[in-house]
Amino acid sequence: MKRLSRYRRHKAAGPLLLIFALLAIGTTFSVASATVKSAPTAFARTAAIEEGKQIFLKGCSSCHGLNAQGGAVAPSLIGVGAASVDFQVGTGRMPMADMSTQAMRKKPVYDAQETAALAAYVASLAPGPAVPEDSALNYQRDGSTAEGGELFRNNCAMCHNFAGQGGALTEGKYAPTLMGVEPKYIYEALITGPQSMPVFSDKTITPAEKLSLIKWIKSAEAEPNLGGATMGRIGPVTEGLLVWILGMGLLIGIAVWLTTRAR
Amino acid sequence: MSNELIPSDNSAIPVHAPRATDINPKAEKRAEQQVAILFALSGIGSLLLIYSYIYVANDVFIFIPIMGDQNAQQLGIGIGMAMSLFFLGIAAIHWAKTLMSDKEVVNHRHEFRSSDSDREEFVKTVKEGVAGVELGRRKLIKRSLGAALALFALPPVLLLRDLGPLPKKQLETTNWKAGTRLVTDPGNRPILASDLEVGAVVQVLPAVEHPDERALSDIAKDPVLLIRLRPEDFQLTPQKFAMTHDGIIAFSKICSHMGCAVALYEQQTKHLLCPCHQSTFDVTRGAKVIFGPAARPLPQLDITVDAQGYLVARAAFNEPVGPSFWERNSQ
Amino acid sequence: MTSVENKLGNAANFVDERIGAAGWVKKSLNKVFPDHWSFMLGEVCMYSFIILLLSGTFLTFWFDPSQRDVIYQGVYEPLKGLKMSAAYASTLDISFEVRGGLLMRQIHHWAANIFMAAIVAHLLRVFFTGAFRKPREFNWILGILLLTLGFVEGLFGYSLPDDLLSGTGLRITSAIIQAIPVVGTYISFFLFGGAFPGVGFIPRIFTLHVLLIPGAFLAVITIHVMLVWYQKHTQFPGVGRTEKNVVGHPILPVYMAKAGGFFFVVFGVIAFLSAVASINPIWLYGPYTPGQISAGSQPDWYMGWLDGLVRMAPPLETHAFGHTISWNILIPALIVPGIVFTGMALYPFIESWITGDKREHHLLDRPRNVPNRTALGVMSVTFVMVALINGGNDILATNFALSINQIMWFSRIGIFVLPPLAFVITKRLCLSLQRADRDLLLHGTETGRLLRLPHGEFVEVHAPISAEKAFILQSHEQSAALEIDDVDSRGVRRPGSIKNKLQRRLSKAHAVAVPKVTEQELKEIEHH
Incomplete structure (x- = not known):
C-alpha cells in the first residue's frame, strides 16, 4: 500500500484511475445488461436508445450536434443507419482522435454494448441500413470466390489495390487495407459508404454478391505465399527496390571480392 | 620527400x-x-x-x-x-x-589507325571503284535508280497493311444508342433509378443480346460509371444538367488521358481519380479536370428512364470516349 | 604431364589440324583483363542475358501466346470458371502445374530486372570514367542501342501474361501510339489488329519478344563484346599503366575461372531472389479486361521514370482544324525520352567537340578530375530519379503518409530545379575533391598524432603518402580551354560565330580545375 501511495501524485495517476473507474463501471454495466438482453423487445429497445443518446451526448455531440444534425466539422447522422454507427464506432474510427484528413482504424473506444446502444439511438432518428445479422454473413456457404474476384476487380481494386492492400486517394487520403477486416465490417462499409468510399447498394451489388466479395477477400488474405515473400503485394515498386538493394547489392559485393587480391 | x-x-x-x-x-x-x-x-x-x-x-x-x-x-x-x-x-x-597464379601481365596496345600507305591505297581503291560506275556521267541511270529505290521502299510498308483493319469510326463510336439500357457489370441486371442511393456508384455496360460474348474491344470503350448525388450538389450547365436523371450522373469510365479505368470515386469530395496517372475529375462540375495530366473532362452520357423505370441512355455519347487521337474532332 | 593435360593437348591438336586455329587462339588466350569491380557490371548484363535466354526457352515450352478465350479449369481456386485469354491461363498453368515453373517465371522476371539494372550501372560506370572516349564511341552507341532494346523487350515481356496489370500497361502503350500525329491511330490499329486490345497483339509481341528482339540483342551484344576484345579493355590509372599498355590477368586460367565462376554466381543470386521473393504474382491481378484497374498500377522499375514524367505532365492538348495533338502524352512519353536517348548516344562526340580532344584514350578518368562531365551525369541521374519518384507517387503516399498531390507538385517543380542544383553541387564537390587530392599530395595524410614544437606550438604530424598513390593523384592531365577567335588571322569574321562562342563557353566550363601540383611546389615543400 505504501508503494502505491507513493505514486499517488504521479501525473499518470489521474488518467489511470479514470480508466480503472471506467473499466469497473463498464464491467458492472455489461454484467447488468447481460440480464437486460434477454428481457423482451420494445422496452429493451427504448432503454438502449436512451442509453445510446446519453453516450452520444457525451461523446459525439460536440462535433455531430446535440440532435445528430451535423456541424461544421462533422456530417449529419440522421438516416445513416445502425450499420454506419456499428462500422465507424466498432472499428474505432469514431470518435476521431484528431481532425486529420481521414479517420483511421484503431482500438474502439466503446465496447460492443455501448456501440449497439449508439447504433440503436442513431437508427431511431431516421431509417437507414441496419447491422447485418450473423446469419446473413455466412460467406463460406453463400459466396463464390471467383465471382467475388470479378466483382472485386470491377468495384474495389481501383482503390484498395488488386490484393486488397489499400492505396492512395487524393490529398493524402487513402483506401485502407482490407486484410484482417471482419466480414461484418466489410459488409457494413459496402452498404453505408464510410468516408471517401461510395455506397454499393443491394440492388447494384446484391447481398449474395457482397458475400462473394467477402469470400474472395478472405481467400486473398488466407492465401499462403506461393512464390516467396510477397513484399506487400503492392506491385513492381518493391520489386524494383529489391532488385537494386538485394540483387545488385549482392552482385556488386561479390564483384568487389572477386577483383581484390587474396592476401 | x-x-x-x-x-x-x-x-x-x-x-x-x-x-x-x-x-x-x-x-x-x-x-x-x-x-x-x-x-x-x-x-x-x-x-x-x-x-x-x-x-x-x-x-x-x-x-x-x-x-x-x-x-x-x-x-x-x-x-x-x-x-x-x-x-x-x-x-x-x-x-x-x-591458388591460381596472380601475376599480372602486360599487353601492349596498337593504334587503331591504319598505316598511311594502307589508308592511301584504300582511298585510291574506293575512288577508282566509284569512278568506274560513272554515275556522274550517266544521269538517266542515276535518276531512274533513285526513283526505283524510292518505290522499292514502299512494298515492305504496304505488306504490313493487313495487320489490322482501318480505324474507320471505331474510336468515335460506342455501343451506346438512344434507349440502350444500363446493366450492371458483372451481373448484367438493368437498374432502376431508385436502386441507387445518394453516394452510390455502380459500373454499367450497355445491354446487349449476348452479354457473355462481349468483345474486349467493346469493354475498352463502353464502361460507364453511374454516380448518384443530391441534385443540388451539381454545378452544371443547364445542358449538362439535363443529361442527368434525378441526381444520377453517368460518365465514361475510360480516362480521357490514356484510357485507364477511372474509378476511384471519393464520395465525400465527389472527385474521381484515375489510378494510372492521378488525373482528378470533379463530378459536380461535369468531371472537369482539377488535377493531373488529363486535358479533357470525361465524356458524359445522357440518361433517362424508360417506361418500366429502368435507366437507359437518351442518346449516344456526343464525343469520342477514351484517349485522344489525331483524327479526334472536338470543339 | 598428367593424363588430363595429355587429353587436352590431343583435343587441341585435333581442332588445329582441321581449322588451323592455334594462331589466333594463342593470341586470344594471351588477352589481358584488368581487375576492377566495376568492370564486372558489363558481365552481369551478359550473364543475365544468357539466363534470360535459358529461362525464357523453358517458359515457351508451355506458354500459349494467344488471345483466344478459354474458361480456366486449373488448380488455382479463386480464378476457376472465369473467362480469360489462353495466354493468361497458360501462364497460370506454368505457375501452378509445372514443377519449378513458377520458379522459372520468377527467374526470368528477376533476371530481366537485374539485366536492366546492370545495364544502367554499367552505363554509369562507362560514362563517369570516360570510357566512351575515342576509340570506343561505337561501343557506347551500341550500348545505348542495347538499353533501348531492353526497354522494349522488357515491356513486351511483362505484357505477355495478359493479366490486369500488363493489360493496363498495354492500354497506356496504345494511348501513346495513338497520340502520334497523323499516323498514330493507324499504327495502333495495325499493331493491335483492331481497336484496343485487338485480337493479335499477344501473338505478335510474342514473336518479337522471343525471336526478333533477342536476335537483335545477340547480334549487338556480339559486336559489343568483340569490340571490347579487339580494342582491349580500358584501365584505371596506376603505376605501370599507360595509354600504350593494358595490365591485368591473362584469360587462362585466372580470368576464365573468375568470369566463368561469376556467371554461376549471377545465376545463383537470381535463383535465390526467385526462391525467396515473389515477383509479378499474376494470379492475384486477375485476367485483363479494360474496365478494371488496380490501385498502384506501376510499370517495372526501368519504365517508372517514363510513367512519372507522364504523370507530372501539364494537361495540354491542342484542338485545331478538326485534329487533336496530345502534348500531355507526346512530350513526356516520346519527345523527352527521344531527346534523352539521342543526347546520350551523341555525348562522346559532343564532349570531344567541346574539348577539342581527338586522341585515343585507354586510361580511365577519375570522375572528380572531369567535373563538368561528372556533374552532367549526376544531373541526368537526378532528372531520372525525380521522374522515377513521381512514377511511384501513389505507393510513396500510402506508405509514408504523404499526399499524391504534394509529391506531384514536388516533382513538377523538382524536375526543373533539382537537376541544375545537382549539377552545381557536384561540380563544386569535384573541385573540392581535387583540392583534397592536392593537399594530400603536398602535405601527406593526417596521422592524428600531435607534436609540440620547441616554442610551444602544436602541429599535427603528416605522413607522406605512398608513391603508388601519389602517382594516381598526379597522373591525370589537365588541358586548357580551347582558344577560338571569332575572326581569323586576317581579321575576317569566321562563319558560325554563335557556334564558336558556344564552343568556347563550354570548353571553358569544361576546363575548370584545381591546378595540379607542380614540381616547383614539391621542391618547395621538400625544403620545409
Whole structure:
C-alpha cells in the first residue's frame, strides 16, 4: 500500500484511475445488461436508445450536434443507419482522435454494448441500413470466390489495390487495407459508404454478391505465399527496390571480392 | 620527400607481396579444402533440388520467419538451384583467387589507325571503284535508280497493311444508342433509378443480346460509371444538367488521358481519380479536370428512364470516349 | 604431364589440324583483363542475358501466346470458371502445374530486372570514367542501342501474361501510339489488329519478344563484346599503366575461372531472389479486361521514370482544324525520352567537340578530375530519379503518409530545379575533391598524432603518402580551354560565330580545375 501511495501524485495517476473507474463501471454495466438482453423487445429497445443518446451526448455531440444534425466539422447522422454507427464506432474510427484528413482504424473506444446502444439511438432518428445479422454473413456457404474476384476487380481494386492492400486517394487520403477486416465490417462499409468510399447498394451489388466479395477477400488474405515473400503485394515498386538493394547489392559485393587480391 | 614521389618511369609494375597461399603450405592446403567444401555445398544444393522436385508435394507449406508461409516445393527447388549454382561459382572464384597464379601481365596496345600507305591505297581503291560506275556521267541511270529505290521502299510498308483493319469510326463510336439500357457489370441486371442511393456508384455496360460474348474491344470503350448525388450538389450547365436523371450522373469510365479505368470515386469530395496517372475529375462540375495530366473532362452520357423505370441512355455519347487521337474532332 | 593435360593437348591438336586455329587462339588466350569491380557490371548484363535466354526457352515450352478465350479449369481456386485469354491461363498453368515453373517465371522476371539494372550501372560506370572516349564511341552507341532494346523487350515481356496489370500497361502503350500525329491511330490499329486490345497483339509481341528482339540483342551484344576484345579493355590509372599498355590477368586460367565462376554466381543470386521473393504474382491481378484497374498500377522499375514524367505532365492538348495533338502524352512519353536517348548516344562526340580532344584514350578518368562531365551525369541521374519518384507517387503516399498531390507538385517543380542544383553541387564537390587530392599530395595524410614544437606550438604530424598513390593523384592531365577567335588571322569574321562562342563557353566550363601540383611546389615543400 505504501508503494502505491507513493505514486499517488504521479501525473499518470489521474488518467489511470479514470480508466480503472471506467473499466469497473463498464464491467458492472455489461454484467447488468447481460440480464437486460434477454428481457423482451420494445422496452429493451427504448432503454438502449436512451442509453445510446446519453453516450452520444457525451461523446459525439460536440462535433455531430446535440440532435445528430451535423456541424461544421462533422456530417449529419440522421438516416445513416445502425450499420454506419456499428462500422465507424466498432472499428474505432469514431470518435476521431484528431481532425486529420481521414479517420483511421484503431482500438474502439466503446465496447460492443455501448456501440449497439449508439447504433440503436442513431437508427431511431431516421431509417437507414441496419447491422447485418450473423446469419446473413455466412460467406463460406453463400459466396463464390471467383465471382467475388470479378466483382472485386470491377468495384474495389481501383482503390484498395488488386490484393486488397489499400492505396492512395487524393490529398493524402487513402483506401485502407482490407486484410484482417471482419466480414461484418466489410459488409457494413459496402452498404453505408464510410468516408471517401461510395455506397454499393443491394440492388447494384446484391447481398449474395457482397458475400462473394467477402469470400474472395478472405481467400486473398488466407492465401499462403506461393512464390516467396510477397513484399506487400503492392506491385513492381518493391520489386524494383529489391532488385537494386538485394540483387545488385549482392552482385556488386561479390564483384568487389572477386577483383581484390587474396592476401 | 622528393621527386621520386612520382615515378618517372611508370612502365614498371610494382611487385605484389606474395599471398599467404604462395608461401605457406598450410594456407595452401586450407584454401584447397575451402574450395572443396564450396564444391560440396554446390552438390548439396543440386541434391536438395532433386529431392524437392520428386518428393515434396506442391501443396505443402512451411513457415519461414519474416517470409511467412512458403510453398515448400517452390522454396526447395529454388534454394537448391541457387545453392548449386552460387557455390559452384564461388568455389571457382576462390580457387582462382587463392591458388591460381596472380601475376599480372602486360599487353601492349596498337593504334587503331591504319598505316598511311594502307589508308592511301584504300582511298585510291574506293575512288577508282566509284569512278568506274560513272554515275556522274550517266544521269538517266542515276535518276531512274533513285526513283526505283524510292518505290522499292514502299512494298515492305504496304505488306504490313493487313495487320489490322482501318480505324474507320471505331474510336468515335460506342455501343451506346438512344434507349440502350444500363446493366450492371458483372451481373448484367438493368437498374432502376431508385436502386441507387445518394453516394452510390455502380459500373454499367450497355445491354446487349449476348452479354457473355462481349468483345474486349467493346469493354475498352463502353464502361460507364453511374454516380448518384443530391441534385443540388451539381454545378452544371443547364445542358449538362439535363443529361442527368434525378441526381444520377453517368460518365465514361475510360480516362480521357490514356484510357485507364477511372474509378476511384471519393464520395465525400465527389472527385474521381484515375489510378494510372492521378488525373482528378470533379463530378459536380461535369468531371472537369482539377488535377493531373488529363486535358479533357470525361465524356458524359445522357440518361433517362424508360417506361418500366429502368435507366437507359437518351442518346449516344456526343464525343469520342477514351484517349485522344489525331483524327479526334472536338470543339 | 598428367593424363588430363595429355587429353587436352590431343583435343587441341585435333581442332588445329582441321581449322588451323592455334594462331589466333594463342593470341586470344594471351588477352589481358584488368581487375576492377566495376568492370564486372558489363558481365552481369551478359550473364543475365544468357539466363534470360535459358529461362525464357523453358517458359515457351508451355506458354500459349494467344488471345483466344478459354474458361480456366486449373488448380488455382479463386480464378476457376472465369473467362480469360489462353495466354493468361497458360501462364497460370506454368505457375501452378509445372514443377519449378513458377520458379522459372520468377527467374526470368528477376533476371530481366537485374539485366536492366546492370545495364544502367554499367552505363554509369562507362560514362563517369570516360570510357566512351575515342576509340570506343561505337561501343557506347551500341550500348545505348542495347538499353533501348531492353526497354522494349522488357515491356513486351511483362505484357505477355495478359493479366490486369500488363493489360493496363498495354492500354497506356496504345494511348501513346495513338497520340502520334497523323499516323498514330493507324499504327495502333495495325499493331493491335483492331481497336484496343485487338485480337493479335499477344501473338505478335510474342514473336518479337522471343525471336526478333533477342536476335537483335545477340547480334549487338556480339559486336559489343568483340569490340571490347579487339580494342582491349580500358584501365584505371596506376603505376605501370599507360595509354600504350593494358595490365591485368591473362584469360587462362585466372580470368576464365573468375568470369566463368561469376556467371554461376549471377545465376545463383537470381535463383535465390526467385526462391525467396515473389515477383509479378499474376494470379492475384486477375485476367485483363479494360474496365478494371488496380490501385498502384506501376510499370517495372526501368519504365517508372517514363510513367512519372507522364504523370507530372501539364494537361495540354491542342484542338485545331478538326485534329487533336496530345502534348500531355507526346512530350513526356516520346519527345523527352527521344531527346534523352539521342543526347546520350551523341555525348562522346559532343564532349570531344567541346574539348577539342581527338586522341585515343585507354586510361580511365577519375570522375572528380572531369567535373563538368561528372556533374552532367549526376544531373541526368537526378532528372531520372525525380521522374522515377513521381512514377511511384501513389505507393510513396500510402506508405509514408504523404499526399499524391504534394509529391506531384514536388516533382513538377523538382524536375526543373533539382537537376541544375545537382549539377552545381557536384561540380563544386569535384573541385573540392581535387583540392583534397592536392593537399594530400603536398602535405601527406593526417596521422592524428600531435607534436609540440620547441616554442610551444602544436602541429599535427603528416605522413607522406605512398608513391603508388601519389602517382594516381598526379597522373591525370589537365588541358586548357580551347582558344577560338571569332575572326581569323586576317581579321575576317569566321562563319558560325554563335557556334564558336558556344564552343568556347563550354570548353571553358569544361576546363575548370584545381591546378595540379607542380614540381616547383614539391621542391618547395621538400625544403620545409
